[in-house]
Amino acid sequence: MSESGPEAVAEVGEFRTRVRAWLDENNLSPGPAPGFDAQVAQLGRVRRALFEAGWMRYGWPEAVGGLGGPALLRAVLGEEVASRGLAEPGIYSMVEVLAPTMISYARPELAAEMVPRLLDGSEQWCQGFSEPGSGSDLASLRTRAEQRGDRWVINGQKVWTSLAQFASRCVLLTRTGPGHDGITAFFVDMDSPGITVRPLRTMHGVDEFAEVYFDDVVIGESRMLGRPGDGWRVAMDLLPYERSTCFWHRIAHLFTRLDRLLDQTAEADDTALGAAYLALHTVRCRSRGTQQRLGGGAALGPDTSIDKVLLATAEQQLFDTARDLLPGEIELADSGWRPEFLYSRAATIYGGTAEIQRNIIARRLLDLGKE
Ligand SMILES: Cc1cc2nc3c(=O)[nH]c(=O)nc-3n(C[C@H](O)[C@H](O)[C@H](O)COP(=O)(O)OP(=O)(O)OC[C@H]3O[C@@H](n4cnc5c(N)ncnc54)[C@H](O)[C@@H]3O)c2cc1C
Structure with missing residues (x-):
């Protein structure tokens, strides 16, 4: 059975319900300490708790300390973590990129020894x-x-x-x-x-x-x-992971920011909000399809450049909209919007720049030639 079959969908739905119930009962919210060191410590705390409770082990092979099941379960867990603001989304995603690489390429005994340390939060890589x-x-x-x-x-x-x-x-x-x-x-x-x-x-x-x-x-x-x-x-085999479960997690985080913006601009009658929502919804639909193809055994390649462009565009559009609708908030106020606005500029750089992605789409998907 492919991971995208009906049984998998039922399994994913049940997993989500159980994770939500557990997270409702176990408060993993970050403490008040500011700064990146505190975010990294919080990430370790969240992973440790989720690993001990078993959730962090679903979707990973038993050979590296996992409990098996489709990779989609990891995306669901990431979505719940992001939606509740439990861990900084960028650094939470590192597991999704580095653990699959180890599983595919390290000697089995090395992967078996090391991957659990990443999953259980005792190490960062x-x-x-x-x-x-x-x-x-x-x-x-x-x-x-x-x-x-x-x-x-x-x-x-x-x-x-x-x-x-x-x-x-x-x-x-x-x-x-x-x-x-x-x-x-x-x-x-x-x-x-x-x-x-x-x-x-x-x-x-x-x-x-x-x-x-x-x-x-x-x-x-x-x-x-x-x-x-x-x-x-x-390096090339990282891409499917960097652009599937990781993106799902980041999109969930961006939806929390759209909700925050809606709360703060309750009076605004602005089509920019609708456009920001549409951009996020578009990349979410695209990402869902990508994960289903990956789960169904498809080899992902240059087509994931579309996901990357859509995500980076949606992220920057959302924070541009916040800047427009909350005048001075990003430039002058000491609120959470400023660092997130500034970090959103990196979305068109990390994981392959926007220009490079568009080159790939033009050359390899549209066959438009070299220059
Ligand atoms: C927040 C953040 C985290 C990162 N984390 C990591 C990490 O953990 N590990 C890691 O290895 N790297 C990491 N990177 C680095 C990232 O992968 C690189 O910044 C990215 O690949 C671009 O490379 P560069 O900075 O050398 O820019 P360059 O490649 O020098 O590009 C400069 C500019 O020229 C454009 N350009 C380059 N070539 C072409 C071309 N052929 N056609 C058109 N335009 C072109 C680019 O689009 C860009 O606008 C991170 C970057 C950021 C911003």
Whole structure:
């Protein structure tokens, strides 16, 4: 049976009802402490509680501490967490990207040892892909890994690595030869000698990401993800996860912000609110279809660039609408709207920029040629 069949739908509905009842009884709301450190601590608390209660284990294979079931269950859990504002949505989503990579590419015993630590909130991990000069053109990355016997020695620099300063491990792309086939992925312990992390501040005032330097960092062969030269495949295989369950979670978060805006603009008779709702609803419909295709066993590819463009557009439109309808609130007031407005500008950058997504849609979906 495919994950999108009727049994799966019933299973998903029952799961949602049970999760909601549990969350009603168990208060996981964040405390009053401000700042990103507190958000990361809250994320650990939420994951731990959800793991202990079993919810965080549904939708993951038993081999890595899961309880099985369709991946859609993870999306439902994420939606409930986002709707109740229990965890910062961006960092909550990291599990969705990094755990599937480990399950697909790490040696089974390594995945079995490590993935539960991510699910149960005892560890944060980070994704070391981008480098100075290698963002959109990821295949030009230069961080080297050189083989010395059964060990590899890593030298180079990563940048914009989200959560690096909190992370115990990193899924790292390195260069081991020329071209796309010369990229190799490793699972690196962040406390390895030779790693230096320098936090970077976003324009919304948060040390969310970092520069990460690797100076003669030695790593064992057993930490390679896949085989030498599989790194590009690892990077491409992340996309279906980055753009399915993660998006569902973020859309749920954005709907909470639309509700807040509606509350604060009760008198407004503005078509902009309708347009913002329509943009969110459109990406939600699109995302639902994407998850059903993924659940049905389809291999997702360039078509997910549509989801990415729709999500980033809807997110920015929502916060633009807030700025228009709440004059001065973003520029002058010390409210929650300002950091979220500023962070929404990043939506057209992280996970592949808007321009790159449109290039992909033009070339690979519409067959419009190279330039
Ligand atoms: C909040 C945030 C979190 C992030 N977290 C991580 C992380 O955890 N791990 C990680 O590895 N990376 C992370 N990134 C980095 C992100 O993946 C890169 O910023 C992104 O891929 C763009 O790369 P770049 O910044 O080098 O910009 P560039 O690639 O230099 O692009 C600069 C501009 O040129 C445009 N451009 C580039 N090439 C073309 C082209 N061929 N055609 C048309 N326009 C083009 C781009 O669209 C962009 O507008 C994060 C970024 C942000 C903002």
